[in-house]
Amino acid sequence: MAAALLCGAGLAVANAPVAHAQNAGQVCMFSAPSGADGLGHIGWGFRRDDGTWRFGSTDNPGGAWSVPPSSDPAVTGSWTRDGGWDQMLAAFRSGESGHGAGFYTRYRCDTTPDDNSGGAAQQAADEATNGYSLPTNNCLTKAVDIFKAYSTRLANLPDPAWQVPNQYFTVLPTGWSSTTSL
Numbered sequence: 248m249a250a251a252l253l254c255g256a257g258l259a260v261a262n263a264p265v266a267h268a269q270n271a272g273q274v275c276m277f278s279a280p281s282g283a284d285g286l287g288h289i290g291w292g293f294r295r296d297d298g299t300w301r302f303g304s305t306d307n308p309g310g311a312w313s314v315p316p317s318s319d320p321a322v323t324g325s326w327t328r329d330g331g332w333d334q335m336l337a338a339f340r341s342g343e344s345g346h347g348a349g350f351y352t353r354y355r356c357d358t359t360p361d362d363n364s365g366g367a368a369q370q371a372a373d374e375a376t377n378g379y380s381l382p383t384n385n386c387l388t389k390a391v392d393i394f395k396a397y398s399t400r401l402a403n404l405p406d407p408a409w410q411v412p413n414q415y416f417t418v419l420p421t422g423w424s425s426t427t428s429l
Contacts, residue, residue: 272362287412291390295364300335303327314379325375357423359398370396383408
């Protein structure tokens with residue numbers, strides 16, 4: 248049961264383009280449906296003020312149910328990159344996270360009326376070192392915490408604790424784009 252809470256997701260749909268309005272914020276949730284024994288795995292990305300993106304995930308490569316905090320993001324398999332839109336998609340598509348090509352298969356994005364990329368960057372750094380707990384501090388909860396730090400409108404995202412990543416990804420609130428294949 249707790250394994251269902253791990254992280255991963257996947258469901259391929261259309262390759263529809265996503266709008267990239269420069270006067271608003273934007274976040275994207277990436278899904279690896281086969282992760283965590285089919286329960287799903289989540290990655291995240293947000294557009295910074297200069298138009299580039301910061302993106303990453305916590306992959307917990309050892310598969311432990313709990314990992315203590317560490318100043319080394321590698322302990323939880325957390326990774327973060329910066330780059331343009333195409334670089335972000337390529338990183339998830341190619342398996343830069345260490346899972347290999349084809350692990351992440353889909354994504355959804357949301358445009359926000361405000362953005363705090365500095366706050367989200369700090370939250371991403373905190374999430375990379377604050378450990379891992381299968382039900383309450385995992386790939387999904389970390390992504391949602393980063394999104395909440397990014398935009399006040401995203402503060403009302405449903406609580407991700409104890410949620411199955413594939414299900415959470417599928418039922419994101421109104422405003423998120425339809426599922427797009429990587």
